[in-house]
Amino acid sequence: MTSAGNPAPTLDAAIRAAFPDLAGTYLDVSARGPLPLAARRAAEAMLLSQATGAIAKADWFDMAERVRRKAAAMLSVAPQDIAFTKNASDGLNMVGAALRLKAGDRIVVAPAFEHPNNVLPWLWQAETNGAELVQIAPSQGEDVEDAIIAAIDDRTRLVAVTSIDFASGRRTDLHRIGTVCRARGVFLLVDAAQSAGVLAEDMSVLPVDGWATAAQKGLLGLYGLGLLYVNPAWMDRLRPVFLARFSVDMAEANEAAGPEGGWQLKPNAGRFEVGNHNFVALAALEASLDLLALVGRAEVERRATSAAATLRAGIADLGLPLLPLAEAHRGHIVSVGDAIGSGHDSTDTPWINALSIAIREAGVVHSVRRGVLRLSTHVHALPEVVARALQSIEDWQRKTMR
Numbered sequence: 001m002t003s004a005g006n007p008a009p010t011l012d013a014a015i016r017a018a019f020p021d022l023a024g025t026y027l028d029v030s031a032r033g034p035l036p037l038a039a040r041r042a043a044e045a046m047l048l049s050q051a052t053g054a055i056a057k058a059d060w061f062d063m064a065e066r067v068r069r070k071a072a073a074m075l076s077v078a079p080q081d082i083a084f085t086k087n088a089s090d091g092l093n094m095v096g097a098a099l100r101l102k103a104g105d106r107i108v109v110a111p112a113f114e115h116p117n118n119v120l121p122w123l124w125q126a127e128t129n130g131a132e133l134v135q136i137a138p139s140q141g142e143d144v145e146d147a148i149i150a151a152i153d154d155r156t157r158l159v160a161v162t163s164i165d166f167a168s169g170r171r172t173d174l175h176r177i178g179t180v181c182r183a184r185g186v187f188l189l190v191d192a193a194q195s196a197g198v199l200a201e202d203m204s205v206l207p208v209d210g211w212a213t214a215a216q217k218g219l220l221g222l223y224g225l226g227l228l229y230v231n232p233a234w235m236d237r238l239r240p241v242f243l244a245r246f247s248v249d250m251a252e253a254n255e256a257a258g259p260e261g262g263w264q265l266k267p268n269a270g271r272f273e274v275g276n277h278n279f280v281a282l283a284a285l286e287a288s289l290d291l292l293a294l295v296g297r298a299e300v301e302r303r304a305t306s307a308a309a310t311l312r313a314g315i316a317d318l319g320l321p322l323l324p325l326a327e328a329h330r331g332h333i334v335s336v337g338d339a340i341g342s343g344h345d346s347t348d349t350p351w352i353n354a355l356s357i358a359i360r361e362a363g364v365v366h367s368v369r370r371g372v373l374r375l376s377t378h379v380h381a382l383p384e385v386v387a388r389a390l391q392s393i394e395d396w397q398r399k400t401m402r
Contacts, residue, residue: 011295012382018291019380024363025388027311030166030194030333030376031367033220038287043222046280060279067282070289071227074197074297075211076204080268083228084277088193089117091212091228094272095189096121096158098238103130105157110136110144112340113165113172118191122160131157145173149180158187163195167340167370168323169308169333171199178207187234193217196227197288198304198332198378200297209234215281218378220288225281230269240265244274292379300379304332307381314390318397320355323372334375341371351400358396364389 018036026034049055064084072079085091101107107122126133132155138147148159159181164171174190181188189210195201197218203211211229215221230238240247247270251261265271292300311334315322323335337352345368346353352373359366367374375389 014294015379015382022380024365025385025392026365027375027377027381027389028365028367029198029218029378030374032216033218033378034380035284036220036288036291038291039220039284042283042287043280046283063286064277064279064282067286067289070286070293074289074292075229076202077229080270081229081232083230083269083272085212085226085228085272086224087214087226088191088212091226092118092189092191093121094228094240095210095212095230095238096125097241099158099187100239101125101129101131101157104155105131106134106153106155107131108134108136108148108151108156108159110138110148112137113144113170114162115166115191115193118160118162145176148177152180152184152186156184156186158189160189162191163199164331164333166194167335167372167374168325169331169335170325171329171331174206174208182207194333197292198301200301203229215285219285220291221285222281225278225285228269228272232268235267240271242274246273246275247271295379303379304377304381305330307377307386308332308334310386311375311389315393318394332377335372337372343368343371347371354400355393355396359392362392362395364392
């Protein structure tokens, strides 16, 4: 898809062709990603095969293993280090429970920078197992990373962080936190719901022990499917709470074979899989992973963050407030507002509500989260998409100043 002269126009054309059904100005990947045409067709083909009774389940299992290999390649890990889950929350809970935390063990998390689904599991661990939850609240001007690292001690077993804050768009320095965790023997678990498929996350470089995500955002897939990566160095210390046929190895390979002939826990991430997969969602995800691989993970990140940077600069030029983010912590999410507040889909700040309504009417798909207006980009956010969004914001501003 590239040429020696200027590959960008060719790649731009391929990206436009991948999303022919996408209407309006879509900047809401942080809520859900747009579904590529190839992914929709792949899902429809799976549904049709069941509707007509033309089901070849062995082929479905083969497809699942292809997806596993492609997801592993995206992260630079071995296929056996990837498990299929229902969503990011499913993966986070699986690993948290498998650590078998007990009284005296400490969990470190910074709730103000996390989605509730990366806080509630740890509150539950504290309540049910007696683990101690250390809730970090950085002081004014203190980096989240500094505060988390300062809280790690000899009793810390787990640090849970997000790769990107879903509201502010702040990108976590996973390498910095992970380096300390690895030196202290602490499990670093990452909620990658906002980064997967958008950022180039290389687990051969990042000192991350667990990574959980859902398919419907940056992976451009469907609801009801997630990916879980687990560092194989930890596998022997992780005891899953649930067990089913797919979680174990048996003498007989058939999926309905019983344990009479002997069984053992799978030595890899497969131990976390407890049943048949969401094959329709896997078929869609395979097509989306192929698109992301075509563009290239570094180029995907470059395009998404470049589009966000253009949005950020254009909004700043209009004089509207943006949540302040140091350059190193910027990603593909741009949050418009004075400060993090409250509100989901709407906010207590009148001008943000007015702006949200106006640009939505102009076809700009976006979200309001924790009181700020959130614009999030991906490969589909080509220059014309960004230009339309900025024009819609400028049009609203001009009308309000009359």
